[in-house]
Amino acid sequence: MSLIYPRESLKAHPLNASPEYKSTLKRAPAQPLILLPHTLSETTGPVFGHVAVNETDTDLTRQHAGEPLGERIIVTGRVLDEDGRPVPHTLVEIWQANAAGRYVHVRDQHPAPLDPNFTGAGRALTDAQGRYRFVTVKPGAYPWRNHHNAWRPAHIHFSLFGPSFLSRVITQMYFPGDPLFRYDPIFQSITDENARNRLVSRFDIETTEPEWALAYQFDIVLRGRNATPLEEPHDH
């Protein structure tokens, strides 16, 4: 099956020039982007279906001797293409702050405690139906210096490859009902409300485990459509 990558879909993305997010001011290109035809360099990409993913890669609560502090959650979802078809055996990388809102990263200066039982990095491969599943703890909100009293809404960073260079994306998953959404210029950099809300996970009672963990569902749609869509019988 060959995929095409309509440019129309790119309107879902934020503009790099989003001045409310101060770090963009000196980092967003000023020159217009040049339209790149989709050659073999773009329609191919690295595939990681072979990458060994073990249980502790998908369960971030079991990477250390003890259990991390915080609210245990299960995060599941499907990786789909723009036709809604599953993207099987594709790599999903995630990273996040701990329950107190502190990253393991050496340059994170937020005066909240590190958790010796939590790193916050995970990796999964989607199954044949495009599904992935992580167990982790709910990350805390954290302050940053973008503007007075700026706090990031709680989020998990996601990195995906999909089938080609064109489907590569890095994004962030948020949690429903976060009061910080309206103040967050990174979330608000996505100007289309529907597109923005696609980054908000759904509380998922079906996947919760009684006496053990809450659950959130987050589907991810990567670029790519079937070049020759099948006609659906019910249309005729």
Added chain:
Amino acid sequence: MTTETKLTTETKPGLTPSQTIGPFFAYALTPRAYGGSELATEQVAAEGVAGERIRIEGTVFDGDGVPVGDAMIETWQADPQGRFHAAGNAGFTGFGRAETNTEGGFFFETVKPGALQGADGTQQAPHLSVSVFARGVLVRLATRIYFSDEPGNASDPILALVPAGRRDTLIAQRGADGVFRFDIRLQGEGETVFFEA
């Protein structure tokens, strides 16, 4: 026709929007200093992979010329025969990943890719496809690395789309030591050409 309309307006799920990689990705994506397992590194071709071994070095700068010490660069390339995912290419996936150091520097060691087909029977000069991620970059910046010692650059169909005065920003310059130099300027004077891919 009606099917097409339906797919576009009803059935088709919307693309997941991009967000910044942020400043704190290294312990997950480039975790060498944290003892984590690395998906890929700046070593794109293992020892013994056939082809011309090359080293590419550069620095990422912001619009004030300040080095960007929290970027991640990824590269994707054909093998020396101009093939992607060729069978039997042990030690070569074509994919590289590196974070910039505190001085904004990065490097890749690889084999030089071959020329490959462009559209309509044209031939593309050897190049790497590049993604730049960083704090303050909301959507991955896509660019290409070409090589200063390739005569095919003159007839490359992609370089031809770039205004002549900006083409040099896509061409890594080979120094006397054989190392290719490729700086990435996100904004301002000498701004690197970025593509809408």
